[in-house]
Amino acid sequence: MPLATTIFGSDEANPPLLIVHGLFGSARNWGVIAKRLSDTRQVITVDMRNHGESPWFPTHSYPDLADDLMQVIKAHGGRADVLGHSMGGKAAMVLALTQPSLVNRLVVADIAPVVYGHTQAHLIHAMRALDLAQVEKRSDADALLAEEIETPSVRAFLLQSLDVKERRWRLNLDVLETEMPRIIGFPDITGQFNGPALFLSGADSDYVQPGHRPLIKALFPNAVFARIPGAGHWLHAEKPREFEAALRAFLPVSAD
Known part of the structure; x- marks a missing residue:
């Protein structure tokens, strides 16, 4: 069963942007940013499995989440820029590492491909x-x-x-609780994504540490890093205009 999606804009001169929310989130969290970014491209927001209006499943592993995103991208042209926050950032990374042909540019918001200790x-x-x-x-x-x-x-x-x-x-609180070790973890993946990748963090957040950079660069050789001053883990909600500006700078638009 496909994920619930919301479509903003219709400009097809540039690749669509797929926005992937974090744990306990939904597409509606990203509605304002999605609408603003849709002036230059189509923007697709999703409810991830076990969230929002999307179907409930008994598992919540990152390979499963990446496969869900693959279906969305294939239904909307077969290639997209992908932005993921927190849990959504991990799902986006797994998608890019395992099916790189589907991902044009990758934006990972305030998360690293590591196992975290803070359960939710x-x-x-x-x-x-x-x-x-x-x-x-x-x-x-x-x-x-x-x-x-x-x-x-x-x-x-x-x-x-x-x-x-x-x-x-x-x-789906029961499954999210059972799968929490997977959600705060990260699968063992040996692939690489050689496309452009932006790791955008909140300067006041401790989710992305300097010590994570060698691992990130090993998986994403073309990764660049940026931080938004005064923002924590919820950087898109705390500093929406600065977040939007960083995205626009990283996602070029067609000249025609």
């Missing part, structure tokens, strides 16, 4: 603990979630995946 299982526990029977409106859910999650921006992000009317999460 506590957020799953908080979402599961939310008594949806008490939720009449989103502010009710926010107040209840605040008992487990102090940071308002994190609650606001998670609540984008709450269907208040249906009183259900648009997230």
Whole structure:
């Protein structure tokens, strides 16, 4: 079953841009940026498996996620620029490493091809603990979630995946919890992606370390690195205009 997608723009002079969200995210998180970038190219946002409006599956490995993205790209011309954030960045890297002919340019937002130690299982526990029977409106859910999650921006992000009317999460929490070791990990891949690759990080984030660069360059020999001042892991939400400018600089447009 194909992923749920949203299409912005119709300009076919340049390769389409596929935007791949992170864990607990959805295509709607990227709607504003996608719409702005669609002035020069078609932009495709996706709900990844087990997220949003896309189908639920019993697995959530990066090879599976990369195959899902392959199907989207093949349905939209067979080659695309690919931008992935966090979990989506790992999926985009695996796609580029295993099926490089599908990827024109690669943008990896605030993630490295490494195993991380910070599980996000506590957020799953908080979402599961939310008594949806008490939720009449989103502010009710926010107040209840605040008992487990102090940071308002994190609650606001998670609540984008709450269907208040249906009183259900648009997230397959059981599978995401079971697959968390894979999500924070990275598969053992020996291939290379020799196309242009931008590793764009938040200057205040610790997800991409200087020590990761040799590994990144081994897998992506043409990788370049940039940081957005004042941005953390959610760099696209915290500094959207700077993020957009970095993308436009890296993704050239046709002169005609």
